[in-house]
Amino acid sequence: MAVSIALAGKPNSGKSTFFKAVTLSNVEIANYPFTTIDANHGVAYARAKCPCRELKLDCGNCREGVRFVPIEMIDVAGLVPDAHKGKGLGNEFLDNLRQAKAIIHVIDASGGTDIEGNPVPVGSHDPLGDISFLEHEITMWMAGILKRNWERLSRKVNAEGLKIEETIAAQLEGAGITEGHVKTVLSNMRLPRDKPQVWTEEQIVELSDQLRAQSKPMVLAANKIDLASQENIDHLVKAGAIPVSGATEVVLRLADKGGAIKYIPGDPDFVESPKLSDAQKEALMKIRVLMKKNGGTGIQKCINETVFKLLDLIVVYPVEDENRLTDKQGKMLPDAFLMKKGSTPKDLAFIVHTDIGKSFLYAVDARTKMRLGEKHELKNGDIVKIVSVK
Ligand SMILES: Nc1nc2c(ncn2[C@@H]2O[C@H](COP(=O)(O)OP(=O)(O)O)[C@@H](O)[C@H]2O)c(=O)[nH]1
Ligand SMILES: [Mg+2]
Structure with a gap:
């Protein structure tokens, strides 16, 4: 399966609603903490321009020239401050994060959820404070794993002459950290590599923080904008968040599925079918106003930002x-x-099939009919034929 993205955040911020919208599966959605006990895995999609239109073709695998490319979405159990110390669902959530290549941090912009994830009157909690807690929890979780074994680790590096990158990566393997991540981070930090026993606690936390940023880049989703005050939304947007409404996206996708409207996920608007009731029309009118203001529901934008910018x-x-x-x-x-x-035709050959990768000869750019060697750098939207030894 393709790249994995995790939805994370406080209980009640709207992760499962977001997940339902993008996977249209039936997950439990309820207004109390810890509804989602196990991580839900589902298929969601990044939105791309299908090449068929530009070539004056109709491929049959896109919607009016919009191509949906599958990714894996993980709905992670809600996190609370001090989760890394075992609070709430404790460390279990962190296991759900391990295969994630990036995180969409879902924040309740309406201020209707306190820091522990309990429902409170809308506007009574300042959501700005929620931004940093998630990064902190993940960092401290990683630091905790390292610190627990630091002495033994240091001894290994000293006595057995093991490489520090290898040792740290092995320790944090469960968190999805690779030797490459550790290498990049260590080259940014000035730490005595051969003497891990003298690294201070703060340095280990700093190292963990950089490893987190390297291995789990994050998009902020300011959710429930249909409910939130403009002030809250503005503050979160200023802090880099994308304004979204998961609940609105669910309505749109279901209405599209049921034929009441035509809505292509990520579009800034929708088209109504002629035979709608007045109540339906009124509900859709409200949604249209929200979408006009924000250029859509923001949900698809979060996925695309993660896939094409972050990753x-x-x-x-x-x-x-x-x-x-x-x-x-x-x-x-x-x-x-x-x-x-930066991937090459040969990398593509390996994704198609290991055998095709191993017997790769060359590739052909279907647009230009040019031959592409194994070191050629592929571009976004390329159509490629792979030629391998038969
Ligand atoms: N108004 C509004 N409510 C939402 C939105 N997204 C989720 N909710 C509500 O917030 C509550 C918690 O949602 P849920 O998806 O279960 O949150 P989770 O605990 O983070 O998985 C539910 O009552 C949802 O209906 C939204 O975009 N707008
Ligand atoms: Mg949930």
């Missing part, structure tokens, strides 16, 4: 027939893969 991914379309842009069965542009910027 720096591109979409690539492998095909079997570079003239008809089809696979063996004649399906046009059947697959869309997310790949790290």
